[in-house]
Amino acid sequence: MSDSDVVLRLQGVVKTFPGVRALDGVELEVRKGEVHCLLGQNGAGKSTLIKILAGVHHADEGSITWLDEPFAPGNPQAAMRAGIATIYQELDLVEDLSVAENAFLGHEESRGGFLKRRSTAARTREILTRLGHAEIPPRRMVRSLPAAGKQIVSMARALSHDAKLIVMDEPSAVLAHDEVENLFRIIRELTAQGIAVIYISHRMEEIRDIGDRVTVLKDGRTTAANLPARETPTRELVSRMTGRTIEYVFPPRVGRSDGEPLLRVEGLTRAGEFTDAALTVRAGEIVGIAGLVGSGRSELLETIFGARQADSGTVTVGGKPIRSIGAAVRAGMGMAPEERKSQALLLDEPIYRNMTLSSFPGYARVGFTDAGKERAAAERTADRLELRPRDVSRPVRTLSGGNQQKVVVGRWLLDRTRLLLLDEPTRGVDVGARAELYQVIHDLAAGGVGVLLVSSEVPEVLGLADRVLVMREGHLIHEAPADEIDEATVLDLVMAGSLLEGEPA
Amino acid sequence: MTDTKVPAAHVTAPPKRAFWSGDAAEPFRRNLGLVGVLIILVIIGIITRPELYGDASWVSGNIWTILKQASAIGVVTVGMTFVIIGGGIDLSVGAIVAVAGVWSTTLATQSYGTLGMIFTAVLVGVVVGLINGILISYGRLVPFIATLAMMVAARGLAAQISGKQTQVSSNLTINNIASNEILGIPVLVIILALVVAAGWVLLNRTTFGRRTVAIGGNVEAARLAGINVRLHTVLLYALSGLCCGIAAIMLTSQATSAQAAMANLYELDAIAAAIIGGTLLSGGRGTIVGALFGVLVFSTITNLFAINNLSTEVQNMVKGGIIVAAVLVQQFRYQSLTNLLKR
Structure with missing residues (x-):
């Protein structure tokens, strides 16, 4: 690729906040039409870097070149006008505005302060169609959209600016598995049109799937630039991020599946959330629940903990019934x-x-x-x-x-x-800290604590748990020891569980 | 093999809903409850004073009385609704009305004539609002504290200017606002209608209004979208001050005088009316029409007590109870009605 394809170049960018050197020499080069992945632990400076590109912060030192011109946006509006749009990790939408109003927030189409509602709606519809989501009504309140729909509105906002570079900060964090595929399809369409994407994610498989090149940040400094996203070994990326060579591994487990169940859940039901859930956790055992966002996993966990009232069914710990958080904590349950x-x-x-x-x-x-x-x-x-x-x-x-x-x-x-309920314990946690958390969970189990774990990341459930339950649309549809089930099987189950419906859970 | 992979499109597509159960109709559903409350209040009036309600001309006269009673506080409530939707609160509205009223009725101001008095009231209102806004936006004071301080200070200023005396307005044009009618409609009610209409358009049809919702709903999103949040906040308090200035003229006209104690507890009435009208106290959601209904509920209650010759002490006790009851009922009704319509 020739040098002229480079749209964005950062050299020696430094940013200091009172008491912290957030960025300490960042190098970054983004080409037209590529997906450039930014990798780094939490606190490595990714967010600060994004905010400099978005015009929220201003670099203290170093040079930023955007389309062959020096670039120093004074405010977010200036960055957007220059063609850099950002999709933030926390959804930056206003719940009580419509889809169209959110998409054009801050640069509304108006005449003399009065909104041009018709043409705004039409342009929004155009953008949504481009994103493959023409079915979202531009005048629908954002409040009533599901998380994936909100993500689409965030992207529509980025596109409403006629962006040439879109920065995406962990866009997949709030999405379920099949929605991530749709996100990738959209990203591929964008890059095919020559739009560059800076993609930030902790999930290695996503970087492999969508990324072209990878730049790694550590402690505000670029430790590796422009690595090929598909070929670079994970070990190398992790070592660049951490300065150590930690494999993304799960500590070995000596399974303990004997003894009396500590937690016994029978026939637990909450209308519209989950139905007839039954499970047990023994002392010292780690049980994992795999399932998509919205399958009722979190609701089930919260009901077991007494934070939600069950419609029917029982939860007992050591033989004592649990109906409130107070009873749960007294029985030695933690969440x-x-x-x-x-x-x-x-x-x-x-x-x-x-x-x-x-x-x-x-x-x-x-x-x-x-x-x-x-x-x-x-x-x-x-x-x-x-x-x-x-x-x-x-x-x-x-x-x-x-x-x-x-x-x-x-x-x-x-x-x-005696019993710990963990809901998505590693969400937003970087690779190095994950390994430590896994060790902590194992040590707890080894000390006799029963653990019930929920996670969207299937490898995590498989690697960590002794026994795996698969949940889909409010039903626990499958149960197996962790070493007798693999990732593909779990994914098949959560996405097409109808094959197994009718079989006992 | 009934459903395999769900296509992505279905994941994001919200189910099509009928208008009356959809988002667009939510304000209507909320206001429906307030209309119900109004009807109940009228029924109580009919039961307690059937002989008055038998007289058609008394009824129409009483409706205008209620609307005139609602006019000044209604104008203040429109400004308050904007401030609350924008994520703030203005405790100083009553005090601003007093300062604006007193300042516009000093002998010196009165010598400039009608326009001089109106201009003074509006200017004083806007300037005090600007001070509130600047203290909150650029001085980074919590709105509650800044406007609480302004409430005390502005009342003090009003007492200082008036020398604690009631200042009689000798300007007949101002005084006649309260008694004049255009096409059979009292001028005070016309002013209220104009302010409400302007408020509705400003909130729903202009960038200013939509940005107000954005700032109150998600201030970080508004900032990242390039909205000048600080300037906008200043303008919101100035708008509230402007409404107070208009209300000051309306009240002065009704009493043909102004004094430091005028518009007492307007802040509480305006906040209560806005909240009852469906405005979220934490900001980001609210309607002008709902706020108007909130005001009407209160002035109808006041009227109900007046026609039954009950004391204001009893009235205040009942009013407090009604604020709590209305919000409780509204939460319950809103949820159950929404659930009902979803089926």
Whole structure:
């Protein structure tokens, strides 16, 4: 490829925030019509880099060349006018505006401040058709769209700018498996039209599938540039990201499938969510539930924990019935929910208070909390989990995703927990921290804790669990020991489970 | 083998719904409840004072009385609705009305005539609103704190300007606004209708209105879309101040005077009316028509107490209860009605 195909070039870009050197020499080169993958651990500087390209932040040093011109957008609008559009990780949509209004937010078609609703709707329809989703009505409220539909609206916004480069920050994180395929189809159409895409993802198989070249960031610096996305060995990419050579491996397991079930779920049903779910978890056993987003996995987990009221069926731990969160916690159950930021953490509170949230009365004397004791207990747990940074008085907000997850898990370790429910424990967690989390989960099981795990990533369920349950549309349709089932089988089951309907779960 | 792979298109396509159960009709469903409340209030009025409701001319006169009662607070509520949809709150509206009213009725201002008084009231309202907005946007004060401080300070300023005296308006044009009619419709009601209509258009048909929803609904998304959130926020409070200035003239005309204690507790009435009308206190959702219905519910209640000769103390107690009841009922009704229509 000739040099003239290069649309975007970053050289020695540096960005400092008070106390942090977020970017410390980034090199990046993006060609016309390519999918350029950006890889790096959480905190490596990807988000900062994106925001510089989007005109939210401004680089302190280094040069950015966009279409052979120096590029320094003063605000997001300037970047968009220049032809760089960004799809952010957190969906940046307004729920109470329509699809068309969201697509053209900030650059509405208007005359004298009055909206041109008809032509906006028409242009939105055009873009949606281009995206292969002509069935989404431009005037429908975004609130009523499913997550995949919202993702499409985000992309429509990017296209509404006539973009030549689209930055996608983990676009697949909120999508189910078959929706990711549709996303890839759209990306291929875009690149065929000469639009360049910067694609950020933690999922190696996606990078293999859609990527052309890969640039790796570590600690705000480019550690490898322009590697071929399909041929570069995973080992090499991981070592560039971590500086270590960690394989994306699961620690070996000595399965323990004897003994009495600790958790027994029978006939559990919630209308419209899941039907007649039955499962058991023994002490020291890891049971994984595989299924697509929306299959009722999270709802099932939350019902077992007593956070939702079951319509029928029973949950017992050690023979005692569970009907409320209070009863669940007293019986030694702990839960790490899917949305750890909104459902599990007090982001501005220090680590130790987050860890003792479910157990701090135990450290209190006649109603007065004992910060010293809490801190000491949290420090012990932090050691056990290899929490980084180790300072337990830091606010949780400052931790990376993986370490935040460790805090959530750590909360239940303080409290004689016998059974741990984990919902998507590695979402948004980088590869290095994942391996550590896997080890933590294994150590817990080895210590006799029963674990019930839900994950969208099938290899994770297979690699981590002793026993695998497959869930589809609210039904547990299959159960097998982890070593007797493979990824392809699971995917077939979750996507075309009708083959097995009628068979006992 | 009934369904194999679900095509992607079906995943994102929301099910087609009839108009009355779809999004577009949601504000109508909400307002339907408020219309129901209004009807109930009228029925209570008929039951308690059947002899009055037998007289057709009394009924039509009473309707205008209710609407006139709703006019000034209705105008303030339109501004408040914008502020709340934009993710803020304005506790100083009553105090702004007082400052604007008092300032426009000083002897010096009155000497400039009708337009001078109107101009002063509107200008004072907008400037105080701008100060609120700048403190919140660029001074990064929490709206609650900034406007709470303004509420106290502006009332103080109003008392200072008026020397704690009631300032009589000797301008007949202003005074006649309250008593005049055009085509049989009281001018006060026409002003309310114009402000409500302008508010509806501004919210639903202009970039300003849509950006207000965006800022209140998802401020980060608005910022990343290139909207100048700070400037927009300043404008929202200025808009609220503008509405207060208009309301000040309307109230001055009704009382033919202004004083520092005028428009007492308007902030609470306006917030309550907006919330009852379906505006989300956290921002990002709300309708002007709903807010108008909220105001009408309150003025109808006031009227109901007046025709039954009940004290304002009892009235306030009932009003507080009704705010809670209305929101509770609305949540319940909205959910059940939505579920019902979904079937």
